[in-house]
Amino acid sequence: MSNYTPGPWIATTDGWISASMPNLDRLRVTRVQRISTADAHGGFTSDEVTPANALLIAAAPDMLPALKEAELLLGAHWPTDSAPIARIRAAIAKAEGK
DSSP, X not given: OOOOOOSOXXXXXXXXXXXXXXXXXXXXXXXXXXXXXEOTTSOEEOOTHHHHHHHHHHHHHHHHHHHHXXXXXXXXXXXXXXXXXXXXXXXXXXXXXX
């Protein structure tokens, strides 16, 4: 997997996402993307799920390291073949393109 843009990623209530990176004691917006949903005819619409999708995507850079930490902590106390550990590992693998 290639490296992703590090956080913080910020989502607005209307579905825009900006990814910021440290740059000489200040934050620089590197990209701004609008999240849209496609309709059945291939057109893009903006609806009530767009802001929720943007929030979920913006949280991704924080969730991946949290899942890795949870896997280590839970894996030390739970059976390695338990359903929660399997879901954590599947989510990590998906995020890493495996």
